Amino acid sequence: MRKILFLCFLSFSLNVIGQDYAAVFEKATQDYANGNYEAAISKYEQILDGEQESVALYYNLGNAHYKLDHIAPSIFYYEKALQLSPQNEDVQNNLAFAQQMTIDAIEEAAPMGFNKLKSNTIGKLSSETWAKIAVVGVFIFVVFFIWYYFSVGTATKRLLFSVAVIGVILFISSFSFAFIQQQDALQERYGIIFSEEASVKAEPNPKASEAFLLHEGTKIKLLDGFNGFYKLEIGDGRQGWLKQEFVKAL
Structure with missing residues (x-):
């Protein structure tokens, strides 16, 4: 796992978090740099x-938990960071390291029908990227329309x-894709298993038969x-039913 003290985030963080917590954030980051991970977590x-x-x-919370081998919390906070910045490579890389500590090896089912088409087209880029392309489309339209308006030759x-x-x-299609x-991101809810071992039931009843087992750190929809x-x-x-106390929703 790459060694990053995250000081590069500091000036940005002070603006986002707010001045009331700037000093706390600095102290927590210093605790992390000194290897005092529990103290850093408490302050964060x-x-x-x-x-x-x-x-x-x-991001820093995820890394502090990772240093202490806390599987579920590290994955949870990396996922929370990705919700705010889906294309952040540092978060993606560290999340991949944390996921290597999980037990469950679940193969992703291939999307079918319209979902497959959407995955192979719209899903290739994030909503942020599609939005940027939409802005480029507007820029192209404005520049070339003005050029067209003042040109002479047919x-x-x-x-x-x-x-x-x-x-x-380009603008309309990209804006629609974004x-x-x-909307897909808002409608879909996910959670992380925080129990060392969780029995998934066939029905929402503690006495129902067990469908399968899941373990700490697994991401579920x-x-x-x-x-x-x-x-x-x-x-x-x-699919199955799991006690809510075993899950922390993202």
């Missing part, structure tokens, strides 16, 4: 208790108008809730 959680958040805060005007139209199409990605249970789905498509 103090900031969370104040309903503050940032990529750096979740052939030139036709060409410039065609490029401006392409810019509009919206779809964002939350479909529903009833009677103190979450209805869940894992990557290979299996």
